[in-house]
Amino acid sequence: MESMKQETVQDSAIPHTPRVGVYICRCGGNISDVVDTDHVAEICRLIPGVAVSKVHTFMCSDPGQQTISDDIRQEKLDRVVVASCSPFLHELTFRGAVMRSKMNPYLYEHVNIREQCSWAHKHDPRGATAKAIQLISAAVGKLSHSTPLEKIRLPNHRRAMVVGGGPAGMKVAADLAACGIPVVLVERSDRLGGKLPILNRLFPNGQAATELAAKLESQVLSNPKIEVLLKSEVTTVSGFIGNFEVAIHGDFGPSGHATDIHTTVGVIVMATGFKPYVPTDGEFNFKRHPAVVTTVDFNALLSKQKGDARTFQFDGRCIRSIAFIHCVGSRQVDGVHTPAVDGRINTYCSRVCCTTVLNQALQVRQRFPDTRVYDLHQDIRTYGRGHEEYYTDASRAGVVFYRYHGQEPPEVTNTNGPTSPLRISVKDYLSWGEELEIEADMVVLAVGMTPGPCETLVDQLKLPRGEDRFLQEIHPKLRPVEISVNGVLLAGTSQAPMNIQETLAAAGAAAVKARAMFTTEEVELNPYVAEVDAHLCEGSGACLTQCEYDGALAMVEILQDGHTVRKAHVNAGLCVGCGACVAVCPTQAINVSGWRIDQYDAMVDGLVRDLTPTTI
Amino acid sequence: MLSDNKFNPKILVLATEACAYPGADAVGKAHLEYGANVYVFRVPSPVLFPEDFYLRCYAKGIDGILIAACGSDCPYRGAYDRLAAHIDSLTTRMKAGGLEIQRIRLTAICTVCIKAYLKEVGQLDEQLRALGPVNQSVAGQLQHLARARMRDQSQMSAA
Numbered sequence: 001m002e003s004m005k006q007e008t009v010q011d012s013a014i015p016h017t018p019r020v021g022v023y024i025c026r027c028g029g030n031i032s033d034v035v036d037t038d039h040v041a042e043i044c045r046l047i048p049g050v051a052v053s054k055v056h057t058f059m060c061s062d063p064g065q066q067t068i069s070d071d072i073r074q075e076k077l078d079r080v081v082v083a084s085c086s087p088f089l090h091e092l093t094f095r096g097a098v099m100r101s102k103m104n105p106y107l108y109e110h111v112n113i114r115e116q117c118s119w120a121h122k123h124d125p126r127g128a129t130a131k132a133i134q135l136i137s138a139a140v141g142k143l144s145h146s147t148p149l150e151k152i153r154l155p156n157h158r159r160a161m162v163v164g165g166g167p168a169g170m171k172v173a174a175d176l177a178a179c180g181i182p183v184v185l186v187e188r189s190d191r192l193g194g195k196l197p198i199l200n201r202l203f204p205n206g207q208a209a210t211e212l213a214a215k216l217e218s219q220v221l222s223n224p225k226i227e228v229l230l231k232s233e234v235t236t237v238s239g240f241i242g243n244f245e246v247a248i249h250g251d252f253g254p255s256g257h258a259t260d261i262h263t264t265v266g267v268i269v270m271a272t273g274f275k276p277y278v279p280t281d282g283e284f285n286f287k288r289h290p291a292v293v294t295t296v297d298f299n300a301l302l303s304k305q306k307g308d309a310r311t312f313q314f315d316g317r318c319i320r321s322i323a324f325i326h327c328v329g330s331r332q333v334d335g336v337h338t339p340a341v342d343g344r345i346n347t348y349c350s351r352v353c354c355t356t357v358l359n360q361a362l363q364v365r366q367r368f369p370d371t372r373v374y375d376l377h378q379d380i381r382t383y384g385r386g387h388e389e390y391y392t393d394a395s396r397a398g399v400v401f402y403r404y405h406g407q408e409p410p411e412v413t414n415t416n417g418p419t420s421p422l423r424i425s426v427k428d429y430l431s432w433g434e435e436l437e438i439e440a441d442m443v444v445l446a447v448g449m450t451p452g453p454c455e456t457l458v459d460q461l462k463l464p465r466g467e468d469r470f471l472q473e474i475h476p477k478l479r480p481v482e483i484s485v486n487g488v489l490l491a492g493t494s495q496a497p498m499n500i501q502e503t504l505a506a507a508g509a510a511a512v513k514a515r516a517m518f519t520t521e522e523v524e525l526n527p528y529v530a531e532v533d534a535h536l537c538e539g540s541g542a543c544l545t546q547c548e549y550d551g552a553l554a555m556v557e558i559l560q561d562g563h564t565v566r567k568a569h570v571n572a573g574l575c576v577g578c579g580a581c582v583a584v585c586p587t588q589a590i591n592v593s594g595w596r597i598d599q600y601d602a603m604v605d606g607l608v609r610d611l612t613p614t615t616i
Numbered sequence: 617m618l619s620d621n622k623f624n625p626k627i628l629v630l631a632t633e634a635c636a637y638p639g640a641d642a643v644g645k646a647h648l649e650y651g652a653n654v655y656v657f658r659v660p661s662p663v664l665f666p667e668d669f670y671l672r673c674y675a676k677g678i679d680g681i682l683i684a685a686c687g688s689d690c691p692y693r694g695a696y697d698r699l700a701a702h703i704d705s706l707t708t709r710m711k712a713g714g715l716e717i718q719r720i721r722l723t724a725i726c727t728v729c730i731k732a733y734l735k736e737v738g739q740l741d742e743q744l745r746a747l748g749p750v751n752q753s754v755a756g757q758l759q760h761l762a763r764a765r766m767r768d769q770s771q772m773s774a775a
């Protein structure tokens with residue numbers, strides 16, 4: 001079979017005899033418990049071009065990286081392969097290591113023999129060992145076709161756009177401007193503040209929401225570095241870190257006319273916040289009975305209470321009892337809750353509702369001693385510092401608690417018209433599953449959070465969302481305010497349910513990250529863009545028909561041997577390196593640098609190369 | 617363990633950097649297993665491969681190819697649709713040229729699509745074992761034809 005292979009196709013020509021160093025990581029046993037790393041190193045010495053082949057317990061450690069540097073010098077290596085974990089973890093580490101030894105970082109190849117080998121073939125050590133060898137052979141093959149590449153350098157526009165003028169957006173804008181970075185703050189509504197104006201006394205310290213809003217707003221409005229655009233929205237956005245082109249549509253023309261602004265920003269911060277969950281028609285009798293309201297509505301009702309009545313007032317009536325129901329639109333259960341139009345249910349916890357309920361319940365009990373309060377919950381999650389006190393205080397103030405199971409939510413029925421009390425049936429697990437009936441003049445639904453409206457930016461920038469539809473950070477712990485699109489940051493509840501304290505902490509972190517992106521005059525991009533081999537290009541223009549990015553590719557006329565000829569030309573700043581052009585070129589003149597077709601061909605050659613010692 | 621003379625197909629997975637490659641990583645991270653005859657190459661987008669590349673893979677002895685793309689999550693405009701069109705045309709030619717079309721599969725794998733990944737490589741492996749080794753010389757002829765066709769087409773449109 002082997003000989004037949006040789007007959008059918010020959011190895012792609014090797015243009016250069018490289019000196020490759022191959023380093024195999026044991027990963028402290030994560031790899032070497034399955035893959036016979038010593039054997040791999042031994043066999044890899046047989047691959048044409050390999051000058052050095054070694055094993056190390058932790059390649060990513062300082063001594064591991066030092067081995068590479070020493071060999072580059074002493075063994076005159078000009079290509080390096082490390083076979084270790086996924087490239088997403090340490091490709092950059094080793095690129096950095098070879099760069100420090102004055103080797104071009106793009107002459108480095110990373111081979112994944114942990115996630116995609118030792119961990120995935122635990123019960124097949126022989127197979128895993130053989131696979132590791134072939135993958136390294138493929139990488140060596142690729143390197144024999146690699147050429148040094150230079151990063152693309154483009155101007156870094158020292159200006160940030162913050163989308164959303166809630167607590168998160170205001171904080172990011174204020175912090176960034178305080179460091180001297182000009183900010184354009186885009187807010188779709190006609191005022192700053194986000195949800196603050198609809199809140200009342202804030203947990204955990206009872207501060208008036210209006211006071212906090214005023215403080216943040218004055219920090220924003222007093223700084224001339226911040227341009228606030230109200231009643232405006234981003235209509236188009238494209239580009240990359242340092243160079244995002246945005247169009248903003250809004251009522252900010254000279255006489256309040258709708259106008260479009262086009263601008264370039266280096267960083268975008270997503271502070272688009274949340275939308276309170278809106279109960280469906282009839283959910284707990286919502287919209288069917290006027291006294292069934294949400295916690296958002298109830299905040300407004302609390303602010304509107306006048307005089308020194310001992311009973312809470314609603315619609316000119318005395319409300320003698322209020323029942324709060326937790327987890328409305330949060331922690332939904334498959335099969336119990338009706339999915340939204342997109343077919344989803346919200347299985348997540350919205351995190352702020354429990355303390356919100358206790359905060360509101362406590363205010364009722366303190367201000368209206370003749371109004372009884374019932375609290376129907378699955379669990380009480382008062383997780384923040386100073387939040388648990390709300391629970392203790394509410395219990396002391398006489399709030400009566402009932403506990404239901406998620407699969408058996410309470411039922412609310414209308415007894416007799418819009419002014420009559422509501423009846424709530426609940427299976428209460430604080431009394432060992434007893435079926436209880438409660439009558440209440442008012443029902444308050446503790447609504448959860450759903451992601452704010454940011455579709456335009458999500459679609460155009462290809463921002464990833466999590467299972468819960470909120471914007472998804474790169475790593476929940478290590479990179480909590482960054483998203484996989486370089487130059488875009490997250491602040492506040494656009495990312496996940498958060499209270500104001502967490503929102504502002506996240507916003508502060510995003511501002512610092514954004515500031516750090518402006519430390520250089522230029523941004524460096526990987527050189528993975530299309531390149532044209534002018535000798536091979538015959539000017540067919542086939543590539544142009546495939547390109548989706550305006551200006552990335554053009555036909556230009558150049559003088560060649562006294563004749564004017566048409567050739568394809570790439571604008572590296574606009575090309576995204578998708579390679580749509582590559583597939584159609586009749587002469588294989590166009591390629592994506594670093595991911596060339598001849599490199600892939602060489603990888604396949606390496607993959608099928610017979611490396612059993614006897615046949616070499 | 618496999619006996620020495622039993623056919624063990626070589627499977628190449630062309631996995632997108634944004635979705636399927638991290639998806640394949642996720643399988644390993646979950647310590648779920650699949651055959652060691654499955655090799656993953658990372659690609660920005662498989663839209664870049666001309667038809668003859670796939671045929672060349674077969675000619676070199678790759679028995680089956682799984683193109684694991686991003687589907688609707690593709691970070692590049694229009695790339696997924698173009699890719700699907702390439703694969704459509706490739707399968708037509710494979711069929712006409714006598715190469716089993718079960719040797720190519722196009723699918724979308726997301727960064728956490730562990731089950732989908734295992735299912736796709738598992739099914740491809742099963743199919744390839746039933747088919748036996750790829751006919752490398754047929755594939756070699758087809759890849760030359762495909763290249764020649766691309767040249768001709770461009771010369772015709774230039775004329």
Ligand SMILES: Cc1cc2nc3c(=O)[nH]c(=O)nc-3n(C[C@H](O)[C@H](O)[C@H](O)COP(=O)(O)OP(=O)(O)OC[C@H]3O[C@@H](n4cnc5c(N)ncnc54)[C@H](O)[C@@H]3O)c2cc1C
Nearest residue numbers: 164166167168188194195202203272273274492493499500
């Ligand atoms: C009933 C209730 C009570 C609460 N009580 C408290 C409390 O007592 N204490 C506490 O700490 N937290 C409380 N919270 C949580 C608090 O509301 C949030 O933590 C906070 O509002 C989050 O701020 P944000 O800036 O992330 O989002 P938001 O406040 O939602 O602000 C987002 C802003 O972005 C704008 N926007 C959205 N999309 C776009 C777009 N595409 N373009 C332009 N602009 C856009 C919106 O108009 C809005 O102004 C409560 C929440 C609820 C629902």
